[in-house]
Amino acid sequence: MRLISAAAAIFVLSVTIAFSDGYLGQGRRTNEGQQIFRFDTFGDEQLWTAVLRMHEAIAAVSPATALGVGLKVDVEALPPNVIDALKRFS
Numbered sequence: 001m002r003l004i005s006a007a008a009a010i011f012v013l014s015v016t017i018a019f020s021d022g023y024l025g026q027g028r029r030t031n032e033g034q035q036i037f038r039f040d041t042f043g044d045e046q047l048w049t050a051v052l053r054m055h056e057a058i059a060a061v062s063p064a065t066a067l068g069v070g071l072k073v074d075v076e077a078l079p080p081n082v083i084d085a086l087k088r089f090s
Contacts, residue, residue, distance in 0.1 A: 038077050 048054045058066065067073070075083065 038074055 058071075075086075078086075
């Protein structure tokens with residue numbers, strides 16, 4: 001009987017730790033994912049700049065057109081004055 005009680009206690013403790021780690025760690029993982037999405041180049045910056053010269057193409061397009069053709073903007077990463085200007089514009 002003691003063996004079953006000890007096994008049950010270990011099981012409950014293991015499940016509790018597994019679930020609490022998942023819930024507590026999820027916020028950290030989400031933050032890490034946002035940082036990677038916003039700032040990591042994945043090593044392909046030469047493709048976008050030297051080969052495709054995307055910075056030149058984007059500079060020649062109005063913001064409304066860029067958004068209209070699907071350019072994504074991470075609004076939370078923008079400075080507050082830019083967000084305020086966008087709110088006044090729309």
